[in-house]
Amino acid sequence: MSAQQDNMDAIISLAKRRGFIFQGSEIYGGLAGTWDYGPLGVMLKNNITNAWWRLFVDERTDMYGIDAAILMNPRAWVASGHVAGFSDPLVEDLKTKKRYRADHLLEEKGVDVKGMKVADMDAAIKEHKLLSPEGNPLGEVRQFNMMLQTQLGAIADASAITYLRPETAGGMFVNYKNVIDAFHPKLPFGLAQMGKAFRNEIAPRDFIFRVRELEQMEVEYFVEPTDWERAFEEWRKKMWEFIEAIGLPRGMVHELEVAKEDLAHYSKRTIDFEFDFPFGRKELYGLAYRTDFDLSAHARESGVDLSYFDEETKKRFVPHVIEPSLGIGRSLLAVLSSAYSEDDMGGEKRIVLRLKPSVAPIRCAVSPLLKNKPELVAKAKEVFALLKKEFGRVMYDDNGNIGKRYRRQDEIGTPHCIVIDFDSLGENPELLDTVTVRDRDTGEQERVHINELTAYLHARD
Ligand code: GAP
Numbered sequence: 001m002s003a004q005q006d007n008m009d010a011i012i013s014l015a016k017r018r019g020f021i022f023q024g025s026e027i028y029g030g031l032a033g034t035w036d037y038g039p040l041g042v043m044l045k046n047n048i049t050n051a052w053w054r055l056f057v058d059e060r061t062d063m064y065g066i067d068a069a070i071l072m073n074p075r076a077w078v079a080s081g082h083v084a085g086f087s088d089p090l091v092e093d094l095k096t097k098k099r100y101r102a103d104h105l106l107e108e109k110g111v112d113v114k115g116m117k118v119a120d121m122d123a124a125i126k127e128h129k130l131l132s133p134e135g136n137p138l139g140e141v142r143q144f145n146m147m148l149q150t151q152l153g154a155i156a157d158a159s160a161i162t163y164l165r166p167e168t169a170g171g172m173f174v175n176y177k178n179v180i181d182a183f184h185p186k187l188p189f190g191l192a193q194m195g196k197a198f199r200n201e202i203a204p205r206d207f208i209f210r211v212r213e214l215e216q217m218e219v220e221y222f223v224e225p226t227d228w229e230r231a232f233e234e235w236r237k238k239m240w241e242f243i244e245a246i247g248l249p250r251g252m253v254h255e256l257e258v259a260k261e262d263l264a265h266y267s268k269r270t271i272d273f274e275f276d277f278p279f280g281r282k283e284l285y286g287l288a289y290r291t292d293f294d295l296s297a298h299a300r301e302s303g304v305d306l307s308y309f310d311e312e313t314k315k316r317f318v319p320h321v322i323e324p325s326l327g328i329g330r331s332l333l334a335v336l337s338s339a340y341s342e343d344d345m346g347g348e349k350r351i352v353l354r355l356k357p358s359v360a361p362i363r364c365a366v367s368p369l370l371k372n373k374p375e376l377v378a379k380a381k382e383v384f385a386l387l388k389k390e391f392g393r394v395m396y397d398d399n400g401n402i403g404k405r406y407r408r409q410d411e412i413g414t415p416h417c418i419v420i421d422f423d424s425l426g427e428n429p430e431l432l433d434t435v436t437v438r439d440r441d442t443g444e445q446e447r448v449h450i451n452e453l454t455a456y457l458h459a460r461d
Helices: 003-017 039-058 074-079 102-108 118-127 169-173 176-183 225-245 293-302 328-339 374-391 402-411 450-458
Strands: 021-023 035-037 063-065 087-092 099-101 142-145 148-151 161-164 189-198 213-223 253-257 269-277 280-291 308-310 315-317 320-327 340-345 348-353 364-368 394-396 416-420 434-439 445-449
Touching: 003 021, 003 328, 003 340, 003 348, 035 039, 039 063, 039 189, 039 213, 039 225, 039 328, 074 161, 074 169, 074 293, 087 102, 087 118, 099 102, 102 118, 169 189, 169 213, 169 293, 213 225, 213 328, 225 253, 225 269, 225 280, 225 320, 269 328, 280 293, 280 328, 293 320, 320 328, 328 340, 348 402, 364 374, 364 402, 374 394, 374 416, 374 450, 402 416, 434 450, 445 450
Parallel strands: 063 189, 364 394, 364 416
Antiparallel strands: 021 035, 087 099, 087 142, 148 161, 189 213, 213 320, 253 269, 269 280, 280 320, 308 315, 340 348, 416 434, 434 445
């Protein structure tokens, strides 16, 4: 097994053991492509999504947040092109009838699949005499639609069929006119939304990297057609700001200009932001120039005019769209895998998540030196209450000895551990009301007065 795969297994094991992420429906043997977030996973996720909302919405004056329904009129997905064209190339094991992604099988054999159409993949599979992972012959490559269908209401006929949205984007295009009518924004302006999307991925894999129930953070930014290149660059920079905000090392993220023949049906230009995951360099985020494809398609299908009237120039036109699209799960996996490390501290091996303090699920942990000394416990509870009020993400930890507590907090990425000892109670009068603050990365401790604790921690956020 490769070192990278070992690393991935260690991250998955830590995520389960410490309550970040569990297999979906685990007690029933799981459900492929679904994962459940535990208490620490939810906290980490909230810190990531809050950072996105702050940067992409709150700090700007041209952004409007929305939260649209996951279920939409199916005509919206006909208009967007998803019903006809949202598909993956699929190939069947002729013996077991199991299905595989043809492009994945070819990539595993070292074939460059960029720009390949279904017929090319079919030919390449034959040329390389590829077999299924079970060693059986493969059938023909076919396109397979990834939309998850469901039925609404009591009558099970075709009119009841709808889809779970495959991207959050759709909810923004159908609300573009509502926001214009309610707020009268001038171009350029954008809508932002985060939430669940669903894709019937044939090969969910690599932990939370490729799942069937995913979460996205997306912006649809509406511009004058001639302004798209400027806006594209603006959002490209914003994406890098976000990458830094959540603590991903810049050197692990790489831009890839997507080749013309590989562009999604709605895009004229796309840059993928790829990340060095333990299982290889793979797509983290995408930035696309969607032109007027969506607004024009929805206007045609719905019969509603979705053009924009510019009061100054007295011109009417359909705005073009720039779309930064970010996966929440992939952000989390990138954060976890770049923060994970194993090192030696004080002659002892330890696992440590070197998370940025602003994304760490627990900002700090508070402990009494000994849990059977009521005076220490009372003071520790006081400090805990003070910090809990300020930061929320604070843990009271009095289990085991101090060394064990430090290791446990290192493993979940807690940047600072605060200990109340006898000096805090005035055993050394000069140190009355001071506590020790231990740094996760260096292991060094400083004495800080309780009155200065919140400022001390904020300065290191
Ligand atoms: N609205 C554009 C759009 O959905 P996409 O490239 O299909 O574009 C955008 O998806 C982002 O959503 C990806 O860059 C990735 O972060 C995330 N994503 C897509 N499919 C995913 C899956 N099956 N599992 C986890 N994340 C996924």
